[in-house]
Amino acid sequence: MFVRNAWYVAAFVHECSERPLARTILGEPVVLFRTPSGPCVALQDRCCHRFAPLSMGDVEADGIRCRYHGMKFSPQGACIEIPGQSVIPPKMCVQSFPLVERHGLLWIWMGEAQRADPELIVDVHWNDDPAWPTARGYIHYKANYQLIADNLLDFSHLTYVHRTTLANAAFPNSHPQITPFERGIRLVREIRDCEASPLHAMAGRFEGKVDFWNRQVWWLPSVFENWAGSVPTGAEGAPHERPGGLHLRHFSLLTPETEKTSHYFWVQPCQFPHGDNSVIEQVGQGIAKAFAEDNWIIEAQQKSWEACPPEIQPLSVRNDAALGRVRFMINELLKQEQTPAPLHSAA
């Protein structure tokens, strides 16, 4: 079960072209494509005639043609040609999903189309700001997206999973300040006068101790914004406001594929105190390595979870506060969708 009335990242913009892209999102087959002159669009990837995947077809000037019997559909999903007959019944169409291109990402709305307000799309503008050299990546996960969310919402795992990349011995004891708001939760954490993690030390070229910060937002249901950084220790003021710091404007953007698999998009815009932007390549490699470590343990956790008898429940610890809160909020959203509020209430 997934929250449907929400924007999810369907793809990076550069993945969508005149060559159709098949992607399963929230359990539904979707085809992404653009006509030579039009915007990116998302249609159900199943011809309404005999269910062949439209993604096996060809994009033409005015739409996409099914490869099986040649039915053609407009970018809006209306059938505009049926070979061998002149009348096209109105019901002959495939579902179209709202799709918005913004800051290098394609955001899709799988719920009620009339609720698809682009104002709700999380601001990821750093991702196409030339002032922010950016690393990017995609990971296909054999795990439910909530296990990935749990991971991102409890940084105590950095010490154990990411020994050689993101580890900082102080994480388990540096409990973040958690502030819920309507659309998610905010987490703020500072660790003063600490050893920089291997990644921060490399990216910032720090030689001594640093003051470290995380200013994170979990945007429901599945976008993680993590403004992290380090600055040489010793000066006054909030670390993230001081000059000379390393700034990482990270986003992890999770999109459920099925109940047991997920799409994981990430972007990592950076600003380096030394001004040598070529470091971004190493940052990208470091993130990819660290995320492979997460993938390794989370996919094992998924299998373990599936094999576990349903009467056994996980036992919570203090560091589960944030993930517990987010799981609760997602359950509330799911309940709301089971009994949806009217769009316009009667007076």
Add this chain to the structure above:
Amino acid sequence: MFVRNAWYVAAFVHECSERPLARTILGEPVVLFRTPSGPCVALQDRCCHRFAPLSMGDVEADGIRCRYHGMKFSPQGACIEIPGQSVIPPKMCVQSFPLVERHGLLWIWMGEAQRADPELIVDVHWNDDPAWPTARGYIHYKANYQLIADNLLDFSHLTYVHRTTLANAAFPNSHPQITPFERGIRLVREIRDCEASPLHAMAGRFEGKVDFWNRQVWWLPSVFENWAGSVPTGAEGAPHERPGGLHLRHFSLLTPETEKTSHYFWVQPCQFPHGDNSVIEQVGQGIAKAFAEDNWIIEAQQKSWEACPPEIQPLSVRNDAALGRVRFMINELLKQEQTPAPLHSAA
């Protein structure tokens, strides 16, 4: 669910030897073999003792011996030896299936044996007539046989699926004349003064336009006879009766393996207007290529169909007339088998 009271092709005759052949047919494990002096036979591929597959055993002069504990069964399925004991209980036997060798094919009857009338076997005599050079092939399909039947019953797909092999731009608009009869339907189609398809042009060495014909029969439940051909355009009379034509006496012989997989046998006897029978090799390659194109889209269609919620039904178009008719007739046969008529009615 399958029509059981029907003849299905179990194998090409050349596949059956003293080395047992295991093949699942209509969901049941079958072993095909012949003793040195006997005809091909079909037994249940499961020893009645401890269920080891008999196909792992050895054929002897008078039967097949299970490889596990050495029980031997006659070609009729009766147990004729139990190592370690002298008495053989009569119930110790495996099911035998009626099997008829005819014109290079082995036909099996998986239903009530007393209804297995060899007169019902479709005539495929061109397959072993020296006057008809013949190409043959087998494809294992990860799809229900009815999706393959749908494909064969709507040639509008030739234009889109078989662009470089069987395509003829006129197909979607050349609706065949459909005539049901007790054992299936007949389809007749003519396209006059058209470009020959790549395969016909090659096989017939046509340089100008042709008159094309299909004279097809769908034999319930799953044999497709397609007498197709081309002849240079311009002369009088029915194209298939004029001299100088290319004649293809094609049969597609479908045998359900499981609900989601099928055996697809095909034979392609030909007569060439130029008399150069060596062309048969290229015809065989062309058919194999075209059928790989069908396989590619039909297996994708099967997955899409499985993933589709059951409340969503495919929407029909005019070119679905024949496949809709055959699906209806198969459903009628299935209903009849649920409430079978008596073999001999009481006076």
Add this chain to the structure above:
Amino acid sequence: MFVRNAWYVAAFVHECSERPLARTILGEPVVLFRTPSGPCVALQDRCCHRFAPLSMGDVEADGIRCRYHGMKFSPQGACIEIPGQSVIPPKMCVQSFPLVERHGLLWIWMGEAQRADPELIVDVHWNDDPAWPTARGYIHYKANYQLIADNLLDFSHLTYVHRTTLANAAFPNSHPQITPFERGIRLVREIRDCEASPLHAMAGRFEGKVDFWNRQVWWLPSVFENWAGSVPTGAEGAPHERPGGLHLRHFSLLTPETEKTSHYFWVQPCQFPHGDNSVIEQVGQGIAKAFAEDNWIIEAQQKSWEACPPEIQPLSVRNDAALGRVRFMINELLKQEQTPAPLHSAA
């Protein structure tokens, strides 16, 4: 469904080290490890916190640390450290399973711990007796352990499955004497004045005929002891008591992994009449080859069994006497575990 109140082999002792070993036993995930100074232990392989497998973690001086969030558990399964918090709730623990190291094998008890009496462990002392050169092996089986038990309990299959290794033409007709006792059954078989099997001929360097014996015990639920041997024919007295014989003290130790898969451990201690112990290597290779033959047919039998409609039952023959008896006894044990007897009966 498995008999739980029983000792099963979890591993060879040499498989258990400070590097955790994951193994599924009776459907449950188990991790085997030893601390630098402690004995081998077996814990549930699922951290009670977020279900990550403990086998991905690290063994420390006093326990095993989960690789995900760093919780540490003692060898007894008690949580002894939760990073980020000082209080450890008592319920924070993972199940520990009784584990006994004996004669080179690790025996695990998956049932009620208070019934885990080490006196019930089958005596396999030949396995670490220097007077008995020993070959050993492990096979992972894609089959229920009872199909393997059936195999071991009916040696008539040797003639058909093991033609080039263990075959002896007399097996199907040499019905063993079967004697049930509380913990299983005993089987005694003698074949006088016969050709030695290829394995015995090689291992014993016999040139003429031999007297062969099997003195077997099936220890419920799944340990097979087979004291087999051959001695030159012609002398008086019981073959196994005469000098000059080849003695094979074989044990097949079956441990259910899941309903459809099994662990198969075997040990083959030998005494050779010629005193050349280097022959043990060839014996090990011969056993491995023969057991691969069993694996080949039993995994096929498992698939056939699964595909068989439940209303069809296997038909028994005389040589099924022993396996039928053991299946009956196992069913009785399963029934007892459904309605367990009290540990201490009231007066």
